[in-house]
Amino acid sequence: MTSQPPPDPAGPPPERPKAVHRPVLLDEVVDWLAPREGSVLVDGTAGAGGHTAALARRVGPTGRVVGFDRDPAMLQLARAATEGLPVDLVHAPYSSMREGLESLGIAPGTIDGVVLDLGLSSDQLAWRDRGFSFGTDGPLDMRFDPTSDRPTAADLLAEMSAEDLANAIYEYGEERLSRRIARKIVETRDAGPVTTTAQLADLVRRCYPPKQRHGPIDPATRVFQALRILVNDELAHLDAILAELPEILAPGGRAAIISFHSLEDRRVKWAFRNDDRLSVLTKKPVTATAEETAVNPRARSAKLRVAERWSNQEPIPTPTSPRP
Numbered sequence: 001m002t003s004q005p006p007p008d009p010a011g012p013p014p015e016r017p018k019a020v021h022r023p024v025l026l027d028e029v030v031d032w033l034a035p036r037e038g039s040v041l042v043d044g045t046a047g048a049g050g051h052t053a054a055l056a057r058r059v060g061p062t063g064r065v066v067g068f069d070r071d072p073a074m075l076q077l078a079r080a081a082t083e084g085l086p087v088d089l090v091h092a093p094y095s096s097m098r099e100g101l102e103s104l105g106i107a108p109g110t111i112d113g114v115v116l117d118l119g120l121s122s123d124q125l126a127w128r129d130r131g132f133s134f135g136t137d138g139p140l141d142m143r144f145d146p147t148s149d150r151p152t153a154a155d156l157l158a159e160m161s162a163e164d165l166a167n168a169i170y171e172y173g174e175e176r177l178s179r180r181i182a183r184k185i186v187e188t189r190d191a192g193p194v195t196t197t198a199q200l201a202d203l204v205r206r207c208y209p210p211k212q213r214h215g216p217i218d219p220a221t222r223v224f225q226a227l228r229i230l231v232n233d234e235l236a237h238l239d240a241i242l243a244e245l246p247e248i249l250a251p252g253g254r255a256a257i258i259s260f261h262s263l264e265d266r267r268v269k270w271a272f273r274n275d276d277r278l279s280v281l282t283k284k285p286v287t288a289t290a291e292e293t294a295v296n297p298r299a300r301s302a303k304l305r306v307a308e309r310w311s312n313q314e315p316i317p318t319p320t321s322p323r324p
């Protein structure tokens with residue numbers, strides 16, 4: 001079913017730019033997870049290793065941070081960023097966290113903190129051969145794990161019915177012109193396959209009246225988000241880990257989850273509120289300061305929610321006021 005050969009699983013080819021990703025809400029995650037000497041923590045989305053490294057520096061030689069990622073190229077960046085630190089990196093989705101930890105001899109129910117920084121990293125966006133960006137031209141791949149045999153975005157665009165495409169674009173992209181865009185994709189593919197990011201972005205833009213094509217948000221944004229979520233089955237992974245987190249955390253252990261759109265944030269909020277093994281520590285989501293968004297515009301839409309596994313011991317002090 002997959003139409004493109006997977007890239008070299010050994011990682012990014014040398015012409016790729018160095019890590020460009022800035023970890024979002026880094027100080028806030030560290031403050032809320034409050035790692036101590038000897039803590040065992042998990043970063044479910046290690047990426048370029050920003051959060052992993054910051055946490056690992058605080059757990060000392062007796063502690064440990066386990067980082068998961070679906071993307072072998074990102075794990076290579078994480079490996080470089082965490083050299084010399086007590087970090088284990090695992091190539092697996094965070095939804096297999098329990099098995100991944102067990103393979104390292106770490107029992108469920110013993111983890112002091114879990115961080116998830118959802119979505120994709122600026123590095124993946126910058127690598128045009130990965131097909132995540134509508135700003136550059138590349139093959140429509142969009143798999144977080146290009147070594148997997150899952151269908152690429154191009155495969156899905158070639159195979160799905162207009163109705164299924166419209167539903168996915170509406171549901172995962174919250175795109176009001178989903179039907180028009182799906183029809184246009186089907187019309188275009190009847191004349192020849194849609195295989196590149198530029199082709200798809202152009203097709204989507206042409207579904208909008210000329211005046212609306214050049215607003216502050218590119219009309220292709222929502223369709224690219226929808227396809228990425230679909231290709232990687234992102235919400236199913238999130239639902240799976242949300243159901244399992246309370247069993248992975250030690251009593252008093254915390255989960256800190258950063259989401260970037262309402263489909264993710266709603267799930268996190270609901271799961272934290274409705275599991276009686278957890279207590280919610282952030283009544284409202286923590287957002288980035290003006291200083292952070294000035295240097296990292298990606299932080300603008302970030303929402304951090306934190307919950308703690310019930311324990312009858314003295315709670316660890318939590319940050320009570322926003323950082324200055």
Ligand SMILES: C[S@@+](CC[C@H](N)C(=O)[O-])C[C@H]1O[C@@H](n2cnc3c(N)ncnc32)[C@H](O)[C@@H]1O
Pocket residue numbers: 021022023024044045046047048049050051052068069070071074092093094095117118119120121144237
């Ligand atoms: C926003 S980046 C994380 C950046 C990281 N916190 C840092 O400081 O560099 C999200 C990462 O999660 C990975 N990812 C997405 N879905 C995943 C999943 N279900 N399991 C594991 N990793 C996933 C992506 O490949 C990407 O590297």
